[in-house]
Amino acid sequence: MTSHEQTAGTAAGPPAAQARDVSKRYGATVALHSAGIAVQAGETHALVGRNGAGKSTLVSILTGLQRPDSGEIRFDGVPAPSLADRDAWRQRVACVYQKSTIIPTLTVAENLFLNRQAGRGVIDWRGLRRRAADLLAGYGVDVDPAALAGALTVEQRQLVEIARALSFGARFIVLDEPTAQLDAAAIDRLFDRMRELQSTGVTFLFISHHLQEVYEVCQRVTVLRDARHILTEPVDALSRDELVTAMTGETGRALAAGGTRPPVPATAPVVLDVRGLRLAGHYEGVDLTVRAGELVGLIGSGSSGKVALAETIAGLRRADAGTVTIAGNAPKPGRVPAALAAGLGYLPQDRHREGLVPLLSVAENATMPIAGRLGPAGIIAPARQQATAERMIRRYDIKTDGPHQPVSDLSGGNAQKVVLARALANDPKALVLVSPTAGVDVRSKASLLSAVDEAAAGGAGVLVVSDELDDLRSCERVLVMFHGRVIRDVPRGWTDADLVSAVEGMEQP
Numbered sequence: 001m002t003s004h005e006q007t008a009g010t011a012a013g014p015p016a017a018q019a020r021d022v023s024k025r026y027g028a029t030v031a032l033h034s035a036g037i038a039v040q041a042g043e044t045h046a047l048v049g050r051n052g053a054g055k056s057t058l059v060s061i062l063t064g065l066q067r068p069d070s071g072e073i074r075f076d077g078v079p080a081p082s083l084a085d086r087d088a089w090r091q092r093v094a095c096v097y098q099k100s101t102i103i104p105t106l107t108v109a110e111n112l113f114l115n116r117q118a119g120r121g122v123i124d125w126r127g128l129r130r131r132a133a134d135l136l137a138g139y140g141v142d143v144d145p146a147a148l149a150g151a152l153t154v155e156q157r158q159l160v161e162i163a164r165a166l167s168f169g170a171r172f173i174v175l176d177e178p179t180a181q182l183d184a185a186a187i188d189r190l191f192d193r194m195r196e197l198q199s200t201g202v203t204f205l206f207i208s209h210h211l212q213e214v215y216e217v218c219q220r221v222t223v224l225r226d227a228r229h230i231l232t233e234p235v236d237a238l239s240r241d242e243l244v245t246a247m248t249g250e251t252g253r254a255l256a257a258g259g260t261r262p263p264v265p266a267t268a269p270v271v272l273d274v275r276g277l278r279l280a281g282h283y284e285g286v287d288l289t290v291r292a293g294e295l296v297g298l299i300g301s302g303s304s305g306k307v308a309l310a311e312t313i314a315g316l317r318r319a320d321a322g323t324v325t326i327a328g329n330a331p332k333p334g335r336v337p338a339a340l341a342a343g344l345g346y347l348p349q350d351r352h353r354e355g356l357v358p359l360l361s362v363a364e365n366a367t368m369p370i371a372g373r374l375g376p377a378g379i380i381a382p383a384r385q386q387a388t389a390e391r392m393i394r395r396y397d398i399k400t401d402g403p404h405q406p407v408s409d410l411s412g413g414n415a416q417k418v419v420l421a422r423a424l425a426n427d428p429k430a431l432v433l434v435s436p437t438a439g440v441d442v443r444s445k446a447s448l449l450s451a452v453d454e455a456a457a458g459g460a461g462v463l464v465v466s467d468e469l470d471d472l473r474s475c476e477r478v479l480v481m482f483h484g485r486v487i488r489d490v491p492r493g494w495t496d497a498d499l500v501s502a503v504e505g506m507e508q509p
Contacts, residue, residue: 413444
């Protein structure tokens with residue numbers, strides 16, 4: 001970042017938040033090198049970059065979780081408080097993380113005023129709920145203060161976290177991958193709420209790997225690459241290719257390249273066959289087939305039932321009616337081990353809660369489905385497990401210190417690669433992937449999708465369940481779900497506008 005960019009203010013005053021010449025090292029690893037950012041009051045400013053670019057480190061410094069080795073942090077032109085003064089930091093900045101910090105077993109009101117419940121030592125529960133209702137109403141959040149937070153949707157949890165941050169007095173909010181688990185309608189609502197809050201003087205730092213969202217909601221963008229500041233520019237001054245080039249050092253065209261796959265012959269065996277599947281409140285009358293070597297997409301809004309359908313195929317849910325056949329086998333409904341034994345590989349929507357065991361190593365997570373093969377009589381031989389994991393690390397380009405590194409230490413993109421490696425470990429005949437690139441950077445996305453293409457080329461039938469259009473571009477066809485039904489089967493060659501119109505229910509046959 002140039003000296004001008006690091007000190008830039010406006011005629012209305014200094015930046016709402018500013019980092020100047022910030023450096024941070026962890027041993028031999030340089031996490032940030034003389035990086036910086038200046039976020040103007042009342043704007044939504046994007047922070048983008050590949051995993052490992054330094055975004056998380058910069059955010060941890062901006063939010064007072066870490067002290068930089070050098071450089072300075074300022075809010076509204078005033079030096080940041082000491083790290084020990086947590087109340088002062090809460091009054092200046094808050095971060096709504098991709099992984100929610102809401103405590104699910106507490107009510108919404110208790111979460112909003114955690115450690116602030118009591119006035120004179122005795123908690124006035126009725127008054128607490130009243131204060132919470134006033135706070136939520138003030139920011140237009142339609143949530144019952146008495147409801148358990150664990151019952152909230154992802155969208156509602158995010159809005160509660162934003163309201164909680166604002167209640168401390170913070171006017172600078174960091175949003176870390178806020179749309180990763182939201183459908184299109186919820187994303188639109190979030191963006192509308194952000195614009196409303198901007199008009200009242202709230203400032204946002206928006207972190208996202210979905211570049212289209214940057215163009216939709218942000219005024220300026222800062223790019224980090226290899227721990228360094230690359231550029232800060234108005235969003236409307238950069239094309240998508242220019243932005244991707246700044247993030248990766250390569251052209252967006254090269255990253256997106258990948259010739260069309262040859263069509264799968266009609267004689268190829270069906271490896272996933274769904275007939276008349278129905279689950280009350282989620283979907284009904286669903287039929288679909290996936291042949292060996294075929295990539296089929298499944299898209300729809302959050303209320304379409306697509307994720308519930310994928311979870312039913314994987315045995316996480318039990319359908320009220322209908323059948324699922326995997327590679328000629330009909331596994332017992334509602335049983336995950338039965339689906340896996342029948343030949344299914346599955347990548348769940350939420351890698352944090354459903355895809356990984358964070359305290360276990362990369363090797364233990366990746367080899368879980370084949371643990372019985374890694375030693376005699378079902379006893380795992382450590383050397384065999386390590387060798388198998390090392391092959392997976394090389395094959396899927398997992399950036400890690402080694403097989404024994406805790407999977408919780410990996411970046412989002414590399415953690416997702418471990419989940420995919422595990423799904424493919426058993427050489428599945430059919431593969432169901434839910435949001436395979438959610439929350440990962442451009443390069444990791446390309447690597448993950450390449451691995452999916454490779455699995456299909458090897459003969460697996462793949463069902464890709466995603467709202468991300470880039471995840472679906474290699475598919476032979478895309479099924480569109482709307483209100484629990486498959487309403488269209490769109491062959492390759494679709495335009496973004498065609499598919500989005502169908503997803504939103506604006507174009508039905």
